[in-house]
Amino acid sequence: MNGKKRNEGTEGVLMRKERRYFYLFISPWLAGFFLLTIGPMLYSFYGALCDWDGMSAPHFLGLDNYIRTIGSNQDFRRALVNTLVYAVFSVPTSMIFALFLAFLLNKKHRGAGLFQALFYFPSVAAGTAVYMVWIWLFNAETGVFNYLLSLIGIEGPRWLSSTEWAMPSLIMMNLTFCGQAMLIFLAGLKQVPVTYYEAARIDGASEWKKFVSITLPMISPVVLLNTIMGIISAFQIFNQPFIMTNGGPMKSTYMYGMLVYDTAFYFLRFGEAAAQSWILCILLMALSMTVMKLMNRKTVYEL
Amino acid sequence: MKKKWIAILMAGAMTASLLLSGCGSSGGGGAQTAEGSQTGQNQAQESAQDGTGSASQDTGAEEADGEVTNIEYTFWGNQAEIDTIMGTIEAFNSSHTDIQVKGIGIDPSVYLQKLSAYASSGTLPDIVQVAVDYGDEYTKKGMFAPLDEMIEGAGLKELVGENLWQGLSWEGSIYAVPLQASAQLLVGNKTLFEEAGLTFPTGSWTEEEFREAAVKMTDPEKKQYGVIFAGNVVNWARALYGNGETHIYDWDARTMNATGNEALKHIWDLWINDLMLTQKAAPAVLNSKDIGGGFETGKYGMSLIGYWDIAEIHKVVQDSFEWDLIPLPVNEQYGQWRTQMYANALSISATSDKKEAAFEYIRWTLENRDIQTSSVSLPVNKNISEDPAFLEEFAEGAKHYNKQLALDALANSVAWRNTGVIAEINNNVIQTEIERLILKPDSTDLDTVLENMQTEGQKLFDAEK
Structure with a gap:
């Protein structure tokens, strides 16, 4: 009895000691999180309720910024629709492309490592440099794409300066940055037990059947992760349209991020920009939860 | 016990590095000697390259005996422009023993954001470079001091074209002195x-x-x-x-x-x-x-x-x-x-308590021929721009063009x-x-x-x- 009590006592001391070390080691992250994330978030929450020009002290306004944004700001609707369109097309296309590349790289062959690095490289290269290359590729007069199209007798569109083609151009360009999703898919693919494929092969299953019945269910958690990350990233897009099209032509690529930036730094309405950011945050949370709920039914976490 | 102290020290070091990393590389207090100017320029280059976008240099003497007025001057520019302006600051500091200027060069892409940050935190430098297209917005908020009296007192009004003064005015009051301009x-x-x-x-x-x-x-x-x-x-x-x-x-x-x-x-x-x-x-x-x-x-x-x-x-x-x-x-x-018109102009912060010293620097740049003719813009000083010799002045290898038309524009x-x-x-x-x-x-x-x-x-x- 006394021995059991002594053991329980020792375990309690050890656990308390471990807990102390735990909090000690995560304290730098906690400090950064509260100082650099939660703090500014709380201030922006307050700023969204104020008339604030970024120079003088904010004056409390209540919900006026939200009402003005949703009720009378035409660019809000335009930016939201553009961003939604971009997300609807760019997320599935980049996911499919990333999965396709991961599938190819999952095969054992020489140079797989090199190709992994090559496909991942644009994701780590300086974004502006990559965008400038794409601007050159898309150039209506001197660009490579229109030159290649001219070789087969097709007159290429004006790409970034066409209201019809500017958005598809950005969606195409987004495929350059699927390296991160590709690596995550690759990690998921490598975790699928080979025995399942062997059993399927013995049963005479085709490659497509194996992919649909084994691969996809087994990597479904990874698909869910990449989908959520892709949606969040798509809704936060800013650099690409800012540098490549400046939101044009005719606001056809004017994204939500640009709206927030312009409202704050050009129109000097920081309070309204903060309100726009919170609207996006709430939308993303709702969207992510909806996607998770829908996809969780199909997601296989363990067999 | 030893492990506990190692753990505490490691956690403390990580927290400190996290906090210090948020401080950035903008100029803090402290003086640099003239030899430090190269260090300052290297700092400007590094911070421009790493995107923090600011560099500072104090090329003068420390405020040791209270007779020297130290003023801060913030401006935008790419690396070449920052170097040029730092050079002019150094020239001013060398020729003035009572006023020393500390330059803070900021990348143009983040200049407005930094200006807003300065304004909202009440830490606007004494001299602030502004442009025609947004200076009024800051003046409206009371950020810049009216300069009419100082300009009249120094006899600068006749030196610069009336359209430039009008472009740099808010509700009839001049808020900035043009440095260079073009159209x-x-x-x-x-x-x-x-x-x-x-x-x-x-x-x-x-x-x-x-x-x-x-x-x-x-x-x-x-x-x-x-x-x-x-x-x-x-x-x-x-x-x-x-x-x-x-x-x-x-x-x-x-x-x-x-x-x-x-x-x-x-x-x-x-x-x-x-x-x-x-x-x-x-x-x-x-x-x-x-x-x-x-x-x-x-x-x-x-x-x-x-x-x-x-x-x-x-x-x-x-x-x-x-x-x-x-x-x-x-x-x-x-x-x-x-x-x-595209005018680079200098304003004085409304909260600065060194307005006279700041205006002295501004007046010096307006009257200094080398500074007026050293940038990609035209001089605003009519004594220089209306000098027939200026029309024929071109840097070596530069394009010779009809300068009078540029001045007329x-x-x-x-x-x-x-x-x-x-x-x-x-x-x-x-x-x-x-x-x-x-x-x-x-x-x-x-x-x-x-x-x-x-x-x-x-x-x-x-x-x-």
């Missing part, structure tokens, strides 16, 4: 003029002559155009005939003036409906990159450029064709075309605004409507465009009231 210009390809059998204009010429020249120099087979406007088709037209009755808005009265504005309608009718869409004498694009480049490609008889483009065009064109500035055309009814230039509600009207209303007229001409017409500008622009003005 937008018209350039012409002499080779194409000659091929079209046209005399290259050097004296006054009319809008009709301009139009005829543009049409004659157009050759669709060669993909050659008489003129390229690009984005200037939106910006220039807003106040092409001045900031008065023909201006697209009255920013003081907060009213739009798009409908019923015959001058505005006339110029967009000429540039867009006639030259771009009917005659095809100008490419229907808003960015020269969309069509493979601008004037430097040699495909355009004339082009609207900024004064600062001259050096870059010269670098690209070299000897491939002859070119020079052209006088701005004159409309018989509305007068000569006027372009936007500057003397005739107009102020403009691009922050706050004016920026919203410029970008979201005027730009969008003109883009629609150029890119989708079948879906609209100029009258509808002007009506939309009037309606939507006025809504934005009214919402601000």
Whole structure:
């Protein structure tokens, strides 16, 4: 009895000691999180309720910024629709492309490592440099794409300066940055037990059947992760349209991020920009939860 | 016990590094000696490269005995410009024992954000570089001190053109002293003029002559155009005939003036409906990159450029064709075309307690010929710009051009605004409507465009009231 009590006592001391070390080691992250994330978030929450020009002290306004944004700001609707369109097309296309590349790289062959690095490289290269290359590729007069199209007798569109083609151009360009999703898919693919494929092969299953019945269910958690990350990233897009099209032509690529930036730094309405950011945050949370709920039914976490 | 202390020290070090990493590399207190100026410049280069965007240098003596007034001066620039301004600061500090200036160079792409951060935290440096298009917004909020008395007292009013003082005024009070300035210009390809059998204009010429020249120099087979406007088709037209009755808005009265504005309608009718869409004498694009480049490609008889483009065009064109500035055309009814002024100016922070010392630096830069002539802009000091010798002064290897025309354009230039509600009207209303007229001409017409500008622009003005 006394021995059991002594053991329980020792375990309690050890656990308390471990807990102390735990909090000690995560304290730098906690400090950064509260100082650099939660703090500014709380201030922006307050700023969204104020008339604030970024120079003088904010004056409390209540919900006026939200009402003005949703009720009378035409660019809000335009930016939201553009961003939604971009997300609807760019997320599935980049996911499919990333999965396709991961599938190819999952095969054992020489140079797989090199190709992994090559496909991942644009994701780590300086974004502006990559965008400038794409601007050159898309150039209506001197660009490579229109030159290649001219070789087969097709007159290429004006790409970034066409209201019809500017958005598809950005969606195409987004495929350059699927390296991160590709690596995550690759990690998921490598975790699928080979025995399942062997059993399927013995049963005479085709490659497509194996992919649909084994691969996809087994990597479904990874698909869910990449989908959520892709949606969040798509809704936060800013650099690409800012540098490549400046939101044009005719606001056809004017994204939500640009709206927030312009409202704050050009129109000097920081309070309204903060309100726009919170609207996006709430939308993303709702969207992510909806996607998770829908996809969780199909997601296989363990067999 | 030992492990516990190691764990505590590691956690403390990580926290400290996290907190210190947020401090950035902007200049803090402390002095650097003159030998430290190279260190300061290296710091400027590193921080410009790593995107933090600021560098500081204190090239003078420490405030040791209370007789030296230390002032801070923030400005924008790329690395070459930062180096040039740091050099002028060093020259000032060397020649003044009672005032020492500490320069804070900031990358242009983040300058406005930094300015807002300074303003909101109440730490605006003593001297702040501003531009014509946004200085009023900060002055409105009480950030800058009125300088009228100091300017009059130092006899600087007559040194600078009246239009520049007006451009840097808010409600009749001057908030900044121009350092250098320039305007937008018209350039012409002499080779194409000659091929079209046209005399290259050097004296006054009319809008009709301009139009005829543009049409004659157009050759669709060669993909050659008489003129390229690009984005200037939106910006220039807003106040092409001045900031008065023909201006697209009255920013003081907060009213739009798009409908019923015959001058505005006339110029967009000429540039867009006639030259771009009917005659095809100008490419229907808003960015020269969309069509493979601008004037430097040699495909355009004339082009609207900024004064600062001259050096870059010269670098690209070299000897491939002859070119020079052209006088701005004159409309018989509305007068000569006027372009936007681009003035780098220096303001003094309203909260600075060293205004006299700050103004002394500003006065020195205005009167110093080397500084006035050392940038890509034109000197604002009339003693220098009106000196006949200045017209013939060109750096070695630089393009020789008709400098008088550039000075005339500057003397005739107009102020403009691009922050706050004016920026919203410029970008979201005027730009969008003109883009629609150029890119989708079948879906609209100029009258509808002007009506939309009037309606939507006025809504934005009214919402601000």
